[in-house]
Amino acid sequence: MRLQLRRIALFALLAFALGFATSFAFADEVSGGVTGAVMARNNYYLERSTRVVAPEVGARLDFPSGATVEAVYLVDAITSASLAAGALEDVAFTELRHDVRATLGRRLTIDENPVQLAATFRRSHEPDYDSLSVSLFGAAELNRRNTAVSFRLSFLSDEVRQTFRGRERTPTTMGFREELRGAGVALALTQLLTPRAYVGADYEFYVLEGFTANAYRRVLTAGTPRPEHHPETRKRHTVAARLAVMFPELATSLHLHVRLYRDDWDILAATPEARVYTKLGSFSHLRLRYRYYKQGAAFFYRADGEYLPTDPFVTADPKMAPFQSHLLGGQLKLFLDFLDEGRFKRLRGASFDVGFEYIFSTSAYGNGTITQAGLVIPF
Amino acid sequence: MWRAALITAWVVSFAGCVRVAPYQRGHLADPTMDVSHENAEASFRAHVHDSREGATGGYGSSGGGCGCN
Numbered sequence: 308m309r310l311q312l313r314r315i316a317l318f319a320l321l322a323f324a325l326g327f328a329t330s331f332a333f334a335d336e337v338s339g340g341v342t343g344a345v346m347a348r349n350n351y352y353l354e355r356s357t358r359v360v361a362p363e364v365g366a367r368l369d370f371p372s373g374a375t376v377e378a379v380y381l382v383d384a385i386t387s388a389s390l391a392a393g394a395l396e397d398v399a400f401t402e403l404r405h406d407v408r409a410t411l412g413r414r415l416t417i418d419e420n421p422v423q424l425a426a427t428f429r430r431s432h433e434p435d436y437d438s439l440s441v442s443l444f445g446a447a448e449l450n451r452r453n454t455a456v457s458f459r460l461s462f463l464s465d466e467v468r469q470t471f472r473g474r475e476r477t478p479t480t481m482g483f484r485e486e487l488r489g490a491g492v493a494l495a496l497t498q499l500l501t502p503r504a505y506v507g508a509d510y511e512f513y514v515l516e517g518f519t520a521n522a523y524r525r526v527l528t529a530g531t532p533r534p535e536h537h538p539e540t541r542k543r544h545t546v547a548a549r550l551a552v553m554f555p556e557l558a559t560s561l562h563l564h565v566r567l568y569r570d571d572w573d574i575l576a577a578t579p580e581a582r583v584y585t586k587l588g589s590f591s592h593l594r595l596r597y598r599y600y601k602q603g604a605a606f607f608y609r610a611d612g613e614y615l616p617t618d619p620f621v622t623a624d625p626k627m628a629p630f631q632s633h634l635l636g637g638q639l640k641l642f643l644d645f646l647d648e649g650r651f652k653r654l655r656g657a658s659f660d661v662g663f664e665y666i667f668s669t670s671a672y673g674n675g676t677i678t679q680a681g682l683v684i685p686f
Numbered sequence: 687m688w689r690a691a692l693i694t695a696w697v698v699s700f701a702g703c704v705r706v707a708p709y710q711r712g713h714l715a716d717p718t719m720d721v722s723h724e725n726a727e728a729s730f731r732a733h734v735h736d737s738r739e740g741a742t743g744g745y746g747s748s749g750g751g752c753g754c755n
Binding site: 361 | 721731738
């Protein structure tokens with residue numbers, strides 16, 4: 308199966324590369340300039356035993372031929388004292404995760420219907436984890452642009468290692484090395500309902516094969532620590548639906564989203580979410596967001612944590628346990644369109660946002676906060 | 687799960703009869719209705735949720751390390 312996945316991914320990549328090469332070759336024949344945007348963002352996540360600071364920068368170029376190029380670089384500075392992250396003793400350590408994402412895209416028209424194709428390559432590296440993923444995306448607007456359909460094919464190839472940290476601050480990498488492969492398909496449909504409303508639906512199937520446990524966590528079986536062991540395959544199904552309605556008289560939009568999830572580890576989850584956007588004057592809006600999440604347990608999870616030596620699968624993963632969470636948050640977004648003149652007029656069209664979200668969770672991870680601030684400058 | 691998918695597809699397919707003309711789409715193009723500009727912030731948020739919850743998907747793919755299995 309692994310060989311087949313690689314062959315399919317290579318074939319699809321080759322086909323897309325040929326398509327993009329053609330599109331760039333014709334770019335000079337079309338008059339017009341290159342447009343795009345640059346982006347800078349800082350992300351911050353905090354919970355009881357983990358803190359993540361993740362600044363990112365990115366740029367997008369739109370060529371007159373319809374070709375697009377986008378690149379994003381993110382670095383995670385993860386500070387943790389968790390045993391599940393490789394801490395040998397009760398001491399916090401910081402490690403970096405470098406994440407590079409590049410997307411090549413092409414916009415074209417087929418029978419008067421706008422079509423978009425894109426390929427995304429993503430590489431993530433940290434001392435004990437390497438991830439390489441490729442996704443191919445296609446979208447078409449049909450029915451006089453009242454209907455949009457899209458698909459995404461994703462391929463994943465990860466390598467998991469162990470790096471232990473103690474008080475001496477010198478990480479120790481063991482000979483442990485495992486692999487995780489994945490492939491998935493996602494289909495989406497969006498339909499305009501009225502001049503003020505649209506609906507959408509998504510279905511996603513993803514299969515994982517390989518090492519799906521944590522490289523550090525141990526489970527006590529009859530008083531003896533044993534490495535966490537999960538099934539080596541996982542098939543995940545996700546269905547989602549959304550509705551967006553605008554109320555112009557209130558300068559407010561309402562977005563409702565619901566997601567249902569099921570996998571062959573018997574985890575069932577439901578995630579309803581509501582967002583309200585309210586305009587504050589001509590150049591800003593406020594977004595309020597509420598998200599509820601509830602999941603059941605994996606079939607091999609034991610609430611009492613008392614596994615038997617004969618149990619084929621053992622886990623200490625909080626994500627395998629039943630829990631629920633409530634997320635409450637707000638975001639303020641400012642559009643700098645009022646900068647018509649003066650030294651900052653180059654920022655006209657830019658947007659700045661700052662947001663804060665609090666997660667109340669009954670899981671073993673506890674409560675958490677997400678803080679984000681970003682600036683996008685078009686050119 | 688399949689029942690939910692079929693019901694959703696069935697409801698959405700009825701909407702295919704609807705036609706909204708281009709000149710009627712001013713509100714739909716408003717930044718509060720078109721959330722595609724939130725992709726960058728949504729990507730990090732999805733990564734947080736994927737590494738802390740058993741479920742995933744429905745918001746676009748995430749990936750990477752941090753136990754997003």
